[in-house]
Every structure is written in structure tokens, then in C-alpha cells.
Amino acid sequence: MDVWEVLQSHPANKCEEYNQRGSFRKCSMIVSVVPCNCIDGFGPKDSDQWRKGDWFGGCSRKEALECGRNDSGDGFLAVEGVNLPDFASTVAAENIEECEGKCLTNCSCNAFAFVVGIRCMMWSGDLVDVEEFTEGGNTLYVRLAKSELGMSSILL
Incomplete structure (x- = not known):
């Protein structure tokens, strides 16, 4: 009788399950206690569910963007060492x-x-499936309102 041996299984971890943690959050296998956190400047859409370990509802902005107003002040937070979300549009640009x-x-x-x-x-919809890596990855610049950009934020 042949015995089957599992060589590889997918998803390999909870972070690889497509869109199972909701939008505007990042998943990390680095932190084993809480694998999902909202991206800085975002908070849980449903705090009660979040505390119970149900992150599916995702996160929403804490502060509305200022875009379209005079001198908007919107800026970007660098989220380093991550895989980039799906569904990007490519835009002609020579540099960052x-x-x-x-x-x-x-x-x-x-x-x-x-x-x-x-x-x-560039991403115009919700950011889903952002996974934080222990090494490697890319830098995602997330747009935040001026009031969300503290001194620790990396602005271009």
C-alpha cells in the first residue's frame, strides 16, 4: 500500500488566505499573537469583532483625506517590507x-x-492582502490625511 506524503500545502499560513483579513490591514507572521493589524492611520471597522479575532471586516480611515481642497496636506506613510496588494494600475513615471x-x-x-x-x-480601491515580511518585500506608500502624519511617518 502506497503512503502519501504532503510536500507542500497552500496557503502555507493564515496571511496567504486571500482577503480573509479585510481591507487596509496588514498581516504578519512575525507577530504570532496578533497576526493582523490595521495600517497606521486606519482603525478596525468593528472593534467588537476585532477583539474576538474576527478581522474580516477590515479597517477604515481614522481621518478623511483632504484631497480636492486647497493645500490639502495629504501625504504618505511608508509601509516597508511588504508584498504589494493586488489590482494596481501602472502609471508612466520616471522616478518615485x-x-x-x-x-x-x-x-x-x-x-x-x-x-x-x-x-x-497606484491603488485606488481598498488595499487587501498586505503581508509584512521578516526580510525583503517592497515599500508601499499609503496616503493619509495631514493630521495622521506624525513625526515617525516617512514622507517623500
């Missing part, structure tokens, strides 16, 4: 500064990244 400018002038742009070989990528 140009990519940032294009995102700032588009009120529906929630985040951008500038990746060697791909160049400028």
Missing part, C-alpha cells in the same frame, strides 16, 4: 517623486509604490 505627485493629484489614489522593473504602481 513623479509617482508620488501623480498619486497626490488623483483623489482616488490610496497608495503607490515605485518598483524597479515595473516603475509606478
Whole structure:
């Protein structure tokens, strides 16, 4: 009688389950106690469910963006060492500064990244399946209102 041996199984961990943690959150296998956290500037949509370990509802902005108003003050928080969310639009830009400018002038742009070989990528919908890695990954620049950008935030 043959015995089957499992060589590989997918998803390999909870972070790899597609969109099982909701939007605007990041999943990390680095922190084993709480694998999901809202991205800075976002909070749980349903705090009661969140405390029970049900993160499916995801996160929402703490402060509304200022886009479209005079001198909006919106800026970006660098979320480093992550995989980039699905469903990006590629935009023609020669460098990260140009990519940032294009995102700032588009009120529906929630985040951008500038990746060697791909160049400028922008996200206008919810950010789903952002996974934090112990090493490697890319930097995702998440758009936040000026009031959410503290001194620890990395702005371009």
C-alpha cells in the first residue's frame, strides 16, 4: 500500500488566505499573537469583532483625506517590507517623486509604490492582502490625511 506524503500545502499560513483579513490591514507572521493589524492611520471597522479575532471586516480611515481642497496636506506613510496588494494600475513615471505627485493629484489614489522593473504602481480601491515580511518585500506608500502624519511617518 502506497503512503502519501504532503510536500507542500497552500496557503502555507493564515496571511496567504486571500482577503480573509479585510481591507487596509496588514498581516504578519512575525507577530504570532496578533497576526493582523490595521495600517497606521486606519482603525478596525468593528472593534467588537476585532477583539474576538474576527478581522474580516477590515479597517477604515481614522481621518478623511483632504484631497480636492486647497493645500490639502495629504501625504504618505511608508509601509516597508511588504508584498504589494493586488489590482494596481501602472502609471508612466520616471522616478518615485513623479509617482508620488501623480498619486497626490488623483483623489482616488490610496497608495503607490515605485518598483524597479515595473516603475509606478497606484491603488485606488481598498488595499487587501498586505503581508509584512521578516526580510525583503517592497515599500508601499499609503496616503493619509495631514493630521495622521506624525513625526515617525516617512514622507517623500
